[in-house]
Amino acid sequence: RPGWPGIIHAYSERIPLPEGARVVTLHEGGTPLVRSEHLSELTGCEVHVKVEGANPTGSFKDRGMTVAMTHALASGIKAVICASTGNTSASAAAYAAKAGLTAAVLVPRGKIALGKLAQAVSHGARILQVDGNFDDCLELARKTSAEYPVTLVNSVNPVRLVGQKTAAWEVCDVLGRAPDVHCLPVGNAGNITAYWRGYRDYAEDGVTTSTPRMFGFQAAGAAPLVHGAPVANPETIATAIRVGSPASWNGAVAAKEESGGLFEAVTDEKILAAYRELARHDGIFVEPASATSIAGLLATAADGRLPRGSLVVCTVTGHGLKDPDTALRDVEEVEPLQVDPGAVARALELA
Numbered sequence: 001r002p003g004w005p006g007i008i009h010a011y012s013e014r015i016p017l018p019e020g021a022r023v024v025t026l027h028e029g030g031t032p033l034v035r036s037e038h039l040s041e042l043t044g045c046e047v048h049v050k051v052e053g054a055n056p057t058g059s060f061k062d063r064g065m066t067v068a069m070t071h072a073l074a075s076g077i078k079a080v081i082c083a084s085t086g087n088t089s090a091s092a093a094a095y096a097a098k099a100g101l102t103a104a105v106l107v108p109r110g111k112i113a114l115g116k117l118a119q120a121v122s123h124g125a126r127i128l129q130v131d132g133n134f135d136d137c138l139e140l141a142r143k144t145s146a147e148y149p150v151t152l153v154n155s156v157n158p159v160r161l162v163g164q165k166t167a168a169w170e171v172c173d174v175l176g177r178a179p180d181v182h183c184l185p186v187g188n189a190g191n192i193t194a195y196w197r198g199y200r201d202y203a204e205d206g207v208t209t210s211t212p213r214m215f216g217f218q219a220a221g222a223a224p225l226v227h228g229a230p231v232a233n234p235e236t237i238a239t240a241i242r243v244g245s246p247a248s249w250n251g252a253v254a255a256k257e258e259s260g261g262l263f264e265a266v267t268d269e270k271i272l273a274a275y276r277e278l279a280r281h282d283g284i285f286v287e288p289a290s291a292t293s294i295a296g297l298l299a300t301a302a303d304g305r306l307p308r309g310s311l312v313v314c315t316v317t318g319h320g321l322k323d324p325d326t327a328l329r330d331v332e333e334v335e336p337l338q339v340d341p342g343a344v345a346r347a348l349e350l351a
Protein backbone atom coordinates (compact mmCIF):
# COMPACT_ATOMS: atom_id res chain seq x y z
CA ARG A 1 0.00 0.00 0.00
CA PRO A 2 1.51 3.32 -1.01
CA GLY A 3 2.47 5.44 1.97
CA TRP A 4 1.85 2.63 4.49
CA PRO A 5 3.64 3.96 7.59
CA GLY A 6 4.17 0.70 9.51
CA ILE A 7 1.97 -0.74 12.24
CA ILE A 8 2.85 1.69 15.05
CA HIS A 9 1.71 4.73 13.06
CA ALA A 10 -1.18 2.89 11.37
CA TYR A 11 -2.62 1.82 14.75
CA SER A 12 -1.14 4.55 16.98
CA GLU A 13 -4.27 4.87 19.14
CA ARG A 14 -4.05 1.16 20.05
CA ILE A 15 -0.29 0.81 20.63
CA PRO A 16 0.97 2.60 23.75
CA LEU A 17 4.60 3.79 23.62
CA PRO A 18 6.93 5.37 26.17
CA GLU A 19 6.78 9.18 26.26
CA GLY A 20 8.88 10.75 23.47
CA ALA A 21 9.97 7.39 22.00
CA ARG A 22 11.64 7.36 18.59
CA VAL A 23 9.71 4.83 16.51
CA VAL A 24 11.95 2.12 15.04
CA THR A 25 10.16 0.97 11.89
CA LEU A 26 10.84 -0.64 8.52
CA HIS A 27 7.18 -0.02 7.53
CA GLU A 28 6.12 -3.55 8.47
CA GLY A 29 2.52 -4.78 8.25
CA GLY A 30 -0.13 -3.81 5.71
CA THR A 31 0.48 -7.24 4.16
CA PRO A 32 -1.70 -8.72 1.39
CA LEU A 33 -4.86 -10.69 2.15
CA VAL A 34 -5.22 -12.79 -0.98
CA ARG A 35 -8.40 -14.72 -1.86
CA SER A 36 -7.54 -18.28 -2.87
CA GLU A 37 -9.89 -19.66 -5.51
CA HIS A 38 -8.06 -22.98 -5.35
CA LEU A 39 -8.35 -23.47 -1.58
CA SER A 40 -11.92 -22.17 -1.61
CA GLU A 41 -12.85 -24.79 -4.17
CA LEU A 42 -11.08 -27.60 -2.29
CA THR A 43 -12.76 -26.77 1.03
CA GLY A 44 -16.17 -25.39 0.10
CA CYS A 45 -15.29 -22.30 2.14
CA GLU A 46 -14.22 -18.78 1.26
CA VAL A 47 -10.50 -18.87 1.99
CA HIS A 48 -8.18 -15.87 2.22
CA VAL A 49 -4.45 -16.09 2.79
CA LYS A 50 -2.68 -13.46 4.94
CA VAL A 51 0.78 -13.27 3.37
CA GLU A 52 3.17 -12.37 6.19
CA GLY A 53 6.23 -13.18 4.09
CA ALA A 54 5.61 -9.73 2.56
CA ASN A 55 6.96 -8.06 5.72
CA PRO A 56 10.37 -6.31 5.54
CA THR A 57 12.41 -9.27 6.81
CA GLY A 58 10.06 -11.86 5.33
CA SER A 59 8.05 -12.92 8.39
CA PHE A 60 5.34 -11.77 10.82
CA LYS A 61 7.97 -11.25 13.52
CA ASP A 62 8.52 -7.68 12.27
CA ARG A 63 5.14 -6.62 13.72
CA GLY A 64 6.27 -7.40 17.25
CA MET A 65 9.85 -6.34 16.68
CA THR A 66 9.04 -2.72 15.71
CA VAL A 67 7.28 -2.30 19.08
CA ALA A 68 9.86 -4.22 21.11
CA MET A 69 12.78 -2.33 19.55
CA THR A 70 11.05 1.04 20.00
CA HIS A 71 10.65 0.28 23.71
CA ALA A 72 14.22 -1.05 24.03
CA LEU A 73 15.69 2.07 22.42
CA ALA A 74 13.59 4.36 24.61
CA SER A 75 14.78 2.54 27.75
CA GLY A 76 18.37 3.56 27.03
CA ILE A 77 19.64 -0.04 26.82
CA LYS A 78 22.44 -0.75 24.31
CA ALA A 79 21.80 -4.39 23.41
CA VAL A 80 18.96 -6.83 22.84
CA ILE A 81 18.95 -10.62 22.95
CA CYS A 82 16.65 -13.35 21.65
CA ALA A 83 16.39 -17.08 21.15
CA SER A 84 15.14 -18.15 17.77
CA THR A 85 14.39 -20.86 15.27
CA GLY A 86 15.48 -18.23 12.73
CA ASN A 87 12.84 -15.63 11.98
CA THR A 88 12.91 -13.80 15.28
CA SER A 89 16.69 -13.55 14.99
CA ALA A 90 16.46 -12.20 11.42
CA SER A 91 13.92 -9.61 12.51
CA ALA A 92 15.76 -8.63 15.70
CA ALA A 93 19.00 -8.25 13.71
CA ALA A 94 17.38 -5.93 11.16
CA TYR A 95 15.49 -3.75 13.66
CA ALA A 96 18.51 -3.52 15.97
CA ALA A 97 20.58 -2.34 12.98
CA LYS A 98 17.95 0.32 12.23
CA ALA A 99 17.89 1.39 15.90
CA GLY A 100 21.67 1.43 16.28
CA LEU A 101 21.59 -1.30 18.93
CA THR A 102 23.55 -4.55 19.21
CA ALA A 103 21.58 -7.76 18.69
CA ALA A 104 22.67 -11.09 20.12
CA VAL A 105 20.84 -14.14 18.82
CA LEU A 106 20.85 -17.65 20.25
CA VAL A 107 19.95 -20.28 17.66
CA PRO A 108 19.95 -24.10 17.68
CA ARG A 109 23.10 -25.13 15.83
CA GLY A 110 22.43 -26.63 12.38
CA LYS A 111 18.65 -26.34 12.77
CA ILE A 112 17.81 -22.98 11.24
CA ALA A 113 17.06 -22.37 7.56
CA LEU A 114 19.88 -20.89 5.48
CA GLY A 115 18.14 -17.63 4.47
CA LYS A 116 17.50 -16.73 8.10
CA LEU A 117 21.13 -17.24 9.06
CA ALA A 118 22.13 -15.10 6.05
CA GLN A 119 19.89 -12.30 7.33
CA ALA A 120 21.32 -12.34 10.85
CA VAL A 121 24.87 -12.35 9.41
CA SER A 122 24.13 -9.50 6.97
CA HIS A 123 22.58 -7.26 9.62
CA GLY A 124 25.60 -7.71 11.86
CA ALA A 125 24.04 -9.64 14.73
CA ARG A 126 26.22 -11.51 17.23
CA ILE A 127 25.21 -15.07 16.37
CA LEU A 128 25.61 -17.69 19.06
CA GLN A 129 24.93 -21.23 17.83
CA VAL A 130 23.84 -23.34 20.77
CA ASP A 131 24.27 -27.10 21.12
CA GLY A 132 20.63 -27.59 21.98
CA ASN A 133 17.13 -26.90 20.69
CA PHE A 134 15.03 -23.72 20.69
CA ASP A 135 13.72 -24.38 24.20
CA ASP A 136 17.31 -24.50 25.52
CA CYS A 137 18.10 -21.25 23.66
CA LEU A 138 15.09 -19.48 25.16
CA GLU A 139 16.00 -20.52 28.68
CA LEU A 140 19.54 -19.21 28.12
CA ALA A 141 18.29 -15.91 26.71
CA ARG A 142 15.86 -15.45 29.61
CA LYS A 143 18.55 -16.11 32.22
CA THR A 144 21.06 -13.81 30.52
CA SER A 145 18.60 -10.93 30.24
CA ALA A 146 17.61 -11.36 33.91
CA GLU A 147 21.23 -11.03 35.06
CA TYR A 148 22.86 -8.65 32.56
CA PRO A 149 21.98 -5.28 30.93
CA VAL A 150 20.39 -6.67 27.78
CA THR A 151 16.68 -6.64 26.80
CA LEU A 152 14.90 -9.85 25.84
CA VAL A 153 12.93 -9.40 22.60
CA ASN A 154 11.30 -12.82 22.43
CA SER A 155 7.50 -12.89 22.60
CA VAL A 156 7.69 -13.40 26.37
CA ASN A 157 8.37 -9.65 26.20
CA PRO A 158 4.69 -8.54 26.36
CA VAL A 159 5.05 -5.60 23.94
CA ARG A 160 5.95 -8.03 21.13
CA LEU A 161 2.44 -9.47 21.27
CA VAL A 162 0.87 -6.00 21.21
CA GLY A 163 2.52 -5.47 17.83
CA GLN A 164 1.45 -8.89 16.57
CA LYS A 165 -2.21 -8.13 17.34
CA THR A 166 -2.18 -5.75 14.37
CA ALA A 167 -2.44 -8.65 11.91
CA ALA A 168 -5.90 -9.51 13.28
CA TRP A 169 -6.96 -5.85 13.07
CA GLU A 170 -5.80 -5.67 9.45
CA VAL A 171 -7.78 -8.78 8.54
CA CYS A 172 -10.97 -7.24 9.98
CA ASP A 173 -10.26 -3.85 8.41
CA VAL A 174 -9.89 -5.45 4.97
CA LEU A 175 -12.80 -7.94 5.20
CA GLY A 176 -15.10 -5.44 6.94
CA ARG A 177 -15.84 -8.15 9.54
CA ALA A 178 -14.07 -10.89 11.51
CA PRO A 179 -13.65 -14.26 9.76
CA ASP A 180 -15.50 -17.34 11.05
CA VAL A 181 -12.30 -19.35 11.43
CA HIS A 182 -8.63 -18.34 11.60
CA CYS A 183 -5.93 -20.96 10.90
CA LEU A 184 -2.37 -20.54 12.21
CA PRO A 185 0.82 -22.54 12.55
CA VAL A 186 1.80 -22.75 16.23
CA GLY A 187 5.33 -23.01 17.62
CA ASN A 188 6.18 -20.95 20.66
CA ALA A 189 2.49 -19.89 20.63
CA GLY A 190 2.92 -16.12 20.80
CA ASN A 191 1.20 -15.47 17.50
CA ILE A 192 -2.05 -17.34 18.18
CA THR A 193 -2.17 -15.59 21.55
CA ALA A 194 -1.72 -12.19 19.89
CA TYR A 195 -4.27 -12.78 17.11
CA TRP A 196 -6.89 -13.84 19.63
CA ARG A 197 -6.26 -10.74 21.76
CA GLY A 198 -6.48 -8.58 18.63
CA TYR A 199 -9.80 -10.10 17.58
CA ARG A 200 -11.14 -9.65 21.11
CA ASP A 201 -10.10 -5.98 21.16
CA TYR A 202 -12.09 -5.25 18.01
CA ALA A 203 -15.17 -7.13 19.28
CA GLU A 204 -15.03 -5.45 22.70
CA ASP A 205 -14.76 -2.01 21.07
CA GLY A 206 -17.66 -2.74 18.72
CA VAL A 207 -15.52 -2.57 15.58
CA THR A 208 -16.64 -6.14 14.79
CA THR A 209 -19.70 -8.09 15.91
CA SER A 210 -18.03 -11.51 16.24
CA THR A 211 -14.72 -13.28 16.81
CA PRO A 212 -13.34 -16.22 14.83
CA ARG A 213 -12.73 -19.75 16.05
CA MET A 214 -8.95 -20.12 16.37
CA PHE A 215 -7.53 -23.27 14.72
CA GLY A 216 -3.89 -23.85 15.78
CA PHE A 217 -1.81 -26.39 13.88
CA GLN A 218 1.46 -27.98 14.98
CA ALA A 219 3.88 -30.35 13.26
CA ALA A 220 3.26 -33.94 14.38
CA GLY A 221 6.80 -34.28 15.80
CA ALA A 222 6.52 -31.01 17.73
CA ALA A 223 2.94 -30.90 18.97
CA PRO A 224 2.98 -30.25 22.74
CA LEU A 225 -0.30 -28.31 22.72
CA VAL A 226 -2.05 -31.13 20.87
CA HIS A 227 -0.76 -33.72 23.38
CA GLY A 228 -1.24 -31.42 26.36
CA ALA A 229 2.36 -31.91 27.53
CA PRO A 230 5.81 -30.61 26.56
CA VAL A 231 7.82 -32.60 24.00
CA ALA A 232 11.44 -33.25 25.04
CA ASN A 233 12.97 -33.73 21.59
CA PRO A 234 10.80 -31.96 19.00
CA GLU A 235 11.51 -32.91 15.37
CA THR A 236 10.05 -31.57 12.11
CA ILE A 237 11.09 -30.40 8.67
CA ALA A 238 9.31 -27.14 9.60
CA THR A 239 12.28 -25.91 11.66
CA ALA A 240 10.57 -22.59 12.48
CA ILE A 241 8.07 -24.41 14.70
CA ARG A 242 10.43 -27.01 16.14
CA VAL A 243 9.44 -26.06 19.69
CA GLY A 244 8.78 -28.52 22.54
CA SER A 245 7.75 -26.22 25.36
CA PRO A 246 5.87 -23.14 24.09
CA ALA A 247 6.36 -20.00 26.20
CA SER A 248 2.82 -18.74 25.52
CA TRP A 249 1.17 -22.06 26.45
CA ASN A 250 -1.60 -20.43 28.52
CA GLY A 251 -2.33 -17.79 25.90
CA ALA A 252 -2.72 -20.44 23.22
CA VAL A 253 -5.03 -22.56 25.37
CA ALA A 254 -7.13 -19.47 26.15
CA ALA A 255 -7.34 -18.66 22.41
CA LYS A 256 -8.51 -22.16 21.62
CA GLU A 257 -10.99 -22.50 24.49
CA GLU A 258 -12.51 -19.02 24.51
CA SER A 259 -12.95 -19.07 20.72
CA GLY A 260 -14.33 -22.62 20.46
CA GLY A 261 -11.32 -23.55 18.34
CA LEU A 262 -9.02 -26.53 18.19
CA PHE A 263 -5.40 -27.73 18.14
CA GLU A 264 -4.41 -30.38 15.64
CA ALA A 265 -1.18 -32.02 14.47
CA VAL A 266 -0.22 -32.41 10.81
CA THR A 267 2.56 -34.65 9.50
CA ASP A 268 5.65 -33.32 7.73
CA GLU A 269 4.41 -35.07 4.61
CA LYS A 270 1.13 -33.12 4.68
CA ILE A 271 3.02 -29.90 5.43
CA LEU A 272 5.25 -30.37 2.37
CA ALA A 273 2.26 -31.26 0.18
CA ALA A 274 0.49 -28.05 1.23
CA TYR A 275 3.73 -26.10 0.73
CA ARG A 276 3.93 -27.24 -2.90
CA GLU A 277 0.21 -26.82 -3.52
CA LEU A 278 0.19 -23.20 -2.35
CA ALA A 279 3.20 -22.30 -4.50
CA ARG A 280 1.84 -24.02 -7.61
CA HIS A 281 -1.83 -23.06 -7.48
CA ASP A 282 -1.83 -19.74 -5.67
CA GLY A 283 1.53 -18.24 -6.59
CA ILE A 284 2.39 -17.89 -2.91
CA PHE A 285 5.80 -19.22 -1.88
CA VAL A 286 6.09 -19.80 1.85
CA GLU A 287 8.47 -21.59 4.16
CA PRO A 288 7.45 -25.08 5.34
CA ALA A 289 6.24 -23.99 8.81
CA SER A 290 3.83 -21.53 7.19
CA ALA A 291 2.21 -24.26 5.12
CA THR A 292 1.15 -25.94 8.38
CA SER A 293 -1.90 -23.66 8.45
CA ILE A 294 -2.84 -24.77 4.92
CA ALA A 295 -2.29 -28.45 5.72
CA GLY A 296 -4.53 -28.02 8.78
CA LEU A 297 -7.16 -26.20 6.74
CA LEU A 298 -7.32 -29.08 4.27
CA ALA A 299 -7.40 -31.73 7.02
CA THR A 300 -10.22 -30.10 9.00
CA ALA A 301 -12.22 -29.40 5.83
CA ALA A 302 -11.86 -33.06 4.84
CA ASP A 303 -13.05 -34.46 8.19
CA GLY A 304 -15.90 -31.97 8.53
CA ARG A 305 -14.62 -30.01 11.53
CA LEU A 306 -14.38 -26.93 9.32
CA PRO A 307 -17.99 -26.16 8.34
CA ARG A 308 -18.57 -25.62 4.62
CA GLY A 309 -19.42 -22.04 3.73
CA SER A 310 -17.15 -20.57 6.43
CA LEU A 311 -15.18 -17.39 5.87
CA VAL A 312 -11.64 -18.55 6.66
CA VAL A 313 -8.32 -16.75 6.95
CA CYS A 314 -5.07 -18.74 6.94
CA THR A 315 -1.93 -16.91 7.99
CA VAL A 316 1.20 -17.95 6.13
CA THR A 317 3.90 -16.68 8.42
CA GLY A 318 7.19 -16.58 6.47
CA HIS A 319 8.60 -16.30 2.95
CA GLY A 320 9.67 -19.35 0.94
CA LEU A 321 13.07 -17.81 0.18
CA LYS A 322 13.96 -18.24 3.84
CA ASP A 323 14.53 -21.94 3.23
CA PRO A 324 15.97 -22.56 -0.24
CA ASP A 325 17.28 -26.01 0.73
CA THR A 326 13.77 -27.41 1.19
CA ALA A 327 12.57 -25.85 -2.07
CA LEU A 328 15.41 -27.39 -4.07
CA ARG A 329 15.50 -30.77 -2.33
CA ASP A 330 13.86 -32.73 -5.11
CA VAL A 331 15.27 -30.82 -8.09
CA GLU A 332 17.39 -32.85 -10.51
CA GLU A 333 20.42 -31.58 -12.42
CA VAL A 334 19.37 -30.56 -15.92
CA GLU A 335 21.36 -30.86 -19.14
CA PRO A 336 22.77 -27.53 -20.39
CA LEU A 337 20.99 -26.19 -23.48
CA GLN A 338 22.42 -25.05 -26.81
CA VAL A 339 21.86 -21.40 -27.83
CA ASP A 340 19.23 -22.34 -30.39
CA PRO A 341 15.45 -21.72 -30.55
CA GLY A 342 14.94 -25.23 -31.91
CA ALA A 343 16.60 -26.69 -28.83
CA VAL A 344 14.37 -24.55 -26.57
CA ALA A 345 11.28 -25.72 -28.46
CA ARG A 346 12.33 -29.39 -28.19
CA ALA A 347 13.03 -29.00 -24.46
CA LEU A 348 9.56 -27.50 -23.95
CA GLU A 349 7.98 -30.13 -26.21
CA LEU A 350 6.59 -27.39 -28.48
CA ALA A 351 7.95 -29.15 -31.54
Ligand code: F0G
Pocket (backbone or CB within 6 Å): 059, 061, 083, 084, 085, 086, 087, 088, 089, 155, 185, 186, 187, 188, 189, 190, 191, 192, 240, 241, 243, 287, 289, 290, 317, 318
Ligand atom coordinates in the same frame (compact mmCIF):
# COMPACT_ATOMS: atom_id res chain seq x y z
N1 F0G B 1 5.78 -19.64 11.42
C1 F0G B 1 7.03 -19.18 11.33
C2 F0G B 1 7.60 -18.96 9.98
C3 F0G B 1 7.78 -18.91 12.50
O1 F0G B 1 9.01 -18.46 12.39
C4 F0G B 1 7.18 -19.17 13.76
C5 F0G B 1 7.93 -18.95 15.00
C6 F0G B 1 5.86 -19.64 13.78
C7 F0G B 1 5.20 -19.86 12.59
C8 F0G B 1 5.14 -19.92 15.03
O2 F0G B 1 4.78 -18.74 15.71
O3 F0G B 1 6.03 -19.15 17.80
O4 F0G B 1 4.26 -17.39 17.65
O5 F0G B 1 3.66 -19.81 17.61
N2 F0G B 1 9.17 -18.73 15.05
C9 F0G B 1 9.91 -18.40 16.26
C10 F0G B 1 11.29 -17.86 15.91
C11 F0G B 1 9.91 -19.49 17.26
O6 F0G B 1 12.22 -18.00 16.70
O7 F0G B 1 11.44 -17.27 14.83
P1 F0G B 1 4.66 -18.76 17.30
